[in-house]
Amino acid sequence: MKKTKDDSTESNILNAAKTIFQRKGMDGARMQEIADEAGINKALLHYYYRSKQLLFEAVFKSVFSLLAPQLNKALNNDDSLMDKIKNFTKNYISFIIKHPYLPSFIINELNRNPEFVQKLITEKHFPNIEKFKNQINENIEKGKITSIKPEQLFINIMALNIFPFIASPLLKGFLKISDEDYNKLLEERATEVSNFIINALKV
Amino acid sequence: MKKTKDDSTESNILNAAKTIFQRKGMDGARMQEIADEAGINKALLHYYYRSKQLLFEAVFKSVFSLLAPQLNKALNNDDSLMDKIKNFTKNYISFIIKHPYLPSFIINELNRNPEFVQKLITEKHFPNIEKFKNQINENIEKGKITSIKPEQLFINIMALNIFPFIASPLLKGFLKISDEDYNKLLEERATEVSNFIINALKV
């Protein structure tokens, strides 16, 4: 009987590998650990994915392609700039709360191997920010928002949304607050961040 | 003859270890690689620092205590809130440009081992943000800035300043720009970020 995609050994391995690689990174992850997580023999990992490197790349692409369409949709829909900022912040933060290791995993591994981003760019689902940049410029021309380089605004939005998830241990330390309190702050940010950005854009 | 602190074998090792650990992280770094970087035999690493773990902790503390006083000074001087934000952004960005691996190293390793932050907090040079928080609250009460939780503003400042350095490969990919152009953006941010924040705080 042909197994469904969800319980096939191959996707079982991929899921286990996602868990471990996201938690420990390429260097920290062990093939045995992934096999244990998947409940199978280590040799099966190599049977399906040949090497640690290839398994890792499969994981990375899979994880990245979970994130990319999300971003693309948020940037390229027909909402007004203000709505886009509001929705982006709200959706993104609740998405990341479900996948807490995701941003640091991606950012980390791209730091370890910056050339890899070139391979990703060629893929068709890679986020495209041209429309968003145009929208910003139009709003500036119409005098609706203060003048700002679209690139800088984009960086600011990403930074305000993503950074608190990546740097949580450090920020918890600086703020001297508990995990619960920190999570409350994160939830508040779903609205806090867009208010902050929109205020910053006032003329 | 007693060697000076700078060219002693011990600090030679520490410097080599800083270089390698910051580039590769705890998991990715190899003791042999550190020995090569220091131009000495691998056994000497263990002679001075006993184990990889202890060498790593020495590096981490040393790197962190390069950053902490910087932050402390920026937060606890007698400048007005606005000046503080301006100076912080300007100084911090130029500091990080000199130590590009520093933020991701610290954030990464704290993610790998979140309990470690507790050990750091007890040290006397750990950044204290109480004064800064009070200053924010005073400015809000006097109606000088819009109402915002000091914690959120602090997170925003950190995010806007640090994130672009941590996520540079990803952001370069999204923005589809060269390394040179990205570095120009970073330099612009020394003023861009404080303008953005100050505008966001207008009533």
Next chain:
DNA sequence: ATATGGTTTAACCAAATGGTTAACAAATGT
């Protein structure tokens, strides 16, 4: 029933890795 093909495992292997040892070298004190 049995041959066939893909799937799974236990056992194994070579290289890498953190760490140790024992001997040697260079200061230092007497």
Next chain:
DNA sequence: ACATTTGTTAACCATTTGGTTAAACCATAT
């Protein structure tokens, strides 16, 4: 001068780790 401590090295060791192999298992087609 000589003994003692400190610094340094080459060689070595045990374990870990990614990867392989050969045999067993199991579903399906004939």
